[in-house]
Amino acid sequence: MKLDETTIEKKLLHLPDWDYYDNAIHAEFEFDNFKDCFSAMSRIAFECEAQNHHPNWSNTYNVLKITLSTHDEDGVTLKDFKLAEAIEAIVEVEE
Numbered sequence: 803m804k805l806d807e808t809t810i811e812k813k814l815l816h817l818p819d820w821d822y823y824d825n826a827i828h829a830e831f832e833f834d835n836f837k838d839c840f841s842a843m844s845r846i847a848f849e850c851e852a853q854n855h856h857p858n859w860s861n862t863y864n865v866l867k868i869t870l871s872t873h874d875e876d877g878v879t880l881k882d883f884k885l886a887e888a889i890e891a892i893v894e895v896e897e
Contacts, residue, residue, distance in 0.1 A: 804877035813883050820886055826871035827878055827886060831893050833864045842866065842893055849888045855881050
């Protein structure tokens with residue numbers, strides 16, 4: 803179920819790396835080098851498969867940009883927050 807903006811903003815208080823705009827939640831993570839960034843992306847990819855929920859993302863050298871929304875619901879849902887929390891845990895280990 804698509805979440806309203808108030809609920810999204812409240813949930814984002816627990817995810818300071820993430821912002822809400824353009825009907826999605828977004829984060830950007832910077833790593834020491836490309837290898838560390840790619841390592842995090844690989845670990846995130848396994849989590850995405852496990853949750854059957856996949857981000858729009860891009861990588862330029864040591865920077866990873868991630869956008870999450872639920873296409874079926876045309877907005878942000880609890881699935882997006884569940885994946886964002888998992889991504890946070892993965893990225894914290896990498897840093």
